[in-house]
Amino acid sequence: MKKIKRVLISVYDKSYLSHLVSTFKKYEVEIISTGGTKKAIENLGANVTSVESITKYPSILGGRVKTLHPNIFGGILNRADIQSDQKDMDQFNIHTIDMVIVDLYPFQEAVEQNADNSEIIEKIDIGGVSLIRAAAKNYKDILIVPSTEHFDLANNLMISNHCCTNIKQRLSFAQKAFNVTSNYEYNIATYFDSTNKENPKTPNTFKQNILSSKKLRYGENPHQDGVYYGKLNELFDQLNGKELSYNNLLDIDAAVNLIEEFEEPSFGILKHNNACGFASNKNLEDAWDQALAGDPISAFGGVLITNNNIDLKIASKINTLFFEVLIAKDFSNEALDLLKSKKSRIILKKKNANLGEMSFRTVLNGVLLQTKDLITDGHDLKLMSNLDVNTNQMSDLIFASKICKHTKSNTIVLAKNKQLLASGCGQTSRVDALRQAIIKAKHFGFSLENAVMASDAFFPFPDCVEIAEKEGIRAVIQPGGSKNDQLSIDYCNANNMAMIFTGTRHFKH
């Protein structure tokens, strides 16, 4: 255990000092400080040795250079067990500092408040970071307290150990210290990157530093540990239910991205990240009925989402289903009261928040990063067949193509009157996806006569349009781009079918 005799304090935020200062007074620890921190400590009734009296140098450049002096850094960086260090200390009359308390200039706050560049730059702390790093490097001899966040922890340690610390405690604070400087430097680098307009969206370095975290009960499976980094409360108000799980979050991500494609009142039901039911209808109640009819079996335990408000009438219908999550724009009080009758149901009120333009995931021994797929189908559509589509078919084709984009590949989506009849999803072959969709649609009693078909990628062969045509499907939408495109188009022309190209592939894995 080492006794703390001298502490250097240099903090931006002075409002949390009183407990520590009381403790130092009680244990007769000499306090060294400068400028505003010195004044604040003196106002708390403690004596302070000025940094200037140690350095024999005033604070210069409007406070930009205060502590950067050998008499201070020697006091921090000298090693108690190195004889030559201690000889230097004697020769230059430098006194050891046993503890350093710092609170850095609030750089990130200035960035978030959109302060102007010169103000942000002025908030780059030079002296404070140097003090933290020097003290943390010398943790064998020094205790570093790197931010106000750690003041209570440090004060409790001081009190319970009578201002003594052991190496394990000092190492633990050094670890916190380098996490503080690492995060601080990450924020500065990210700010400088953002000011460089020539920066590509896919930079050469993959940098991340997210401080908000929420431990999850477990990961994708109970034997895996899971955690979410980010601020979910900026996206949702959770109005009811148990804690969100890893798999809930995956489903909610898929649901939110899907629903954002649609402006008309719409309802979606998702399982394992894919829509098993979806419908758009100017009457939201009808949209719910149609979404549920798409696959009432899969809907069991699903994630439900709408871009509209839930009133009591719709809530009464939803209430009869066992579901995990319900996401809506808002809820009437009566609707909410009813839906809350089951305590574990997760009910989320969605806010408008930016989900960002980039996605990334671990793959092999690294990370794959990409710009998100942000193209919504419906523009620059090209009629490829002799037969044109009617207005109803066109809106169904766009509807189906939007669902395709958010369904795992390979996928085929069958739809009619803005109702998802069935999809084949996550398939290793496109024909399998279509066959699966047909079987599912028929299983739940739908006729495919005059339905439309959407594909997330081109048809390498005309087999899909052949199979679709035999089921009564008359209009097809797909990206196009196969060297065999013409075979599918020819088949459409010979069989009274219409085909539209979007020009945009939507693989999603």
Place this chain on the structure above:
Amino acid sequence: MKKIKRVLISVYDKSYLSHLVSTFKKYEVEIISTGGTKKAIENLGANVTSVESITKYPSILGGRVKTLHPNIFGGILNRADIQSDQKDMDQFNIHTIDMVIVDLYPFQEAVEQNADNSEIIEKIDIGGVSLIRAAAKNYKDILIVPSTEHFDLANNLMISNHCCTNIKQRLSFAQKAFNVTSNYEYNIATYFDSTNKENPKTPNTFKQNILSSKKLRYGENPHQDGVYYGKLNELFDQLNGKELSYNNLLDIDAAVNLIEEFEEPSFGILKHNNACGFASNKNLEDAWDQALAGDPISAFGGVLITNNNIDLKIASKINTLFFEVLIAKDFSNEALDLLKSKKSRIILKKKNANLGEMSFRTVLNGVLLQTKDLITDGHDLKLMSNLDVNTNQMSDLIFASKICKHTKSNTIVLAKNKQLLASGCGQTSRVDALRQAIIKAKHFGFSLENAVMASDAFFPFPDCVEIAEKEGIRAVIQPGGSKNDQLSIDYCNANNMAMIFTGTRHFKH
């Protein structure tokens, strides 16, 4: 444009100084330095002003404190356009420094060389980081060159502009500088985190900093930008073919994780991250034939993987298939010559490399992180039915369960004699997954008589065992854990079927 009159140089690696020093000599720039750097520059024939002559203070504590002095940091941090700063400069006789060149102590190299703790700690650069940060903060007046990596760029700039720089150039170097310190601090924080044995696998902060990057032609789709961060050459030697794409990497990740479950000679064929063919057989040629037979349609354009060596005989068979990627332990020269006949085919020789224990991905406005699913089925299996399984069935059940683990959920896998007959994958309902697997298996001519069934999660109802039994399936493996488990077990007992519980769910999305 600002002319550089005085440069401070403090570098760990002295071997790249000669060009810069020549340039400074040519343009009569005053060089300030100390210690080893000073000697190295003098050896290059240039005059050097010592830091000590400016600070009137020697280097102390074995070099731990050299440049940390107001006469140096005042020279770096003073603002040319602030009158009071310049008054301080005059009063304290401090001279402006126009350029700072630093190369930090190689902290990360010491970590990677497994140096002992005290050696690693000594490699935490205090003075160098302070110099970089101070100069970068004051980029309006100063040019900062933060590592040897940037020496050539800086020297070219000096030569082409006669040792003058503009603000845009200085800002660009400041951006590099904070990326250097950010990465440096990340490495230190990560090291300190790693020394804390109490650290959870899911820490409170999500920190990443990967410097190796490889731009991809595009992302998941052609309209998306993509990049891979990591060192693929530590995993594979690419022996042939075009550049790996985003979707190749996703498939290869799935393939590598799947094949690592199997010790017997095995072959897998993957499409859209799922196995469409897989077989284990002591004869690798038979394993290939059986894997391909699983779904010869999906295999078109697939990713092929084996845990064994490819000889000419197998290569001749594989050569008839159109595929994207082939991964093997090794290749005979003849086999490789034949396979290389198509230039775009990607051929990878897999090395033994660690893929890490954690996975993460962007979800909503943040990141989901989890420990990987590292439990391999085959241990602690529990017989739940009255009927036991025979040895063949048991090895088929374990085989099928391993494939389940690496197939997207919901999934049902049907197998016989260590051959994948078919899987239903990525489904919104478990019954759909089973139905799909049955249809696919029959479509490719397999009898399900005495096949086994594996499920990645429990059966909420007995419907799956009922359907399976009608197809001749006599043994089932699943995690168990439903409140309705007994219904499925009862059905097995009443119908001469065996059921094994693994106790481990394997959702994968």
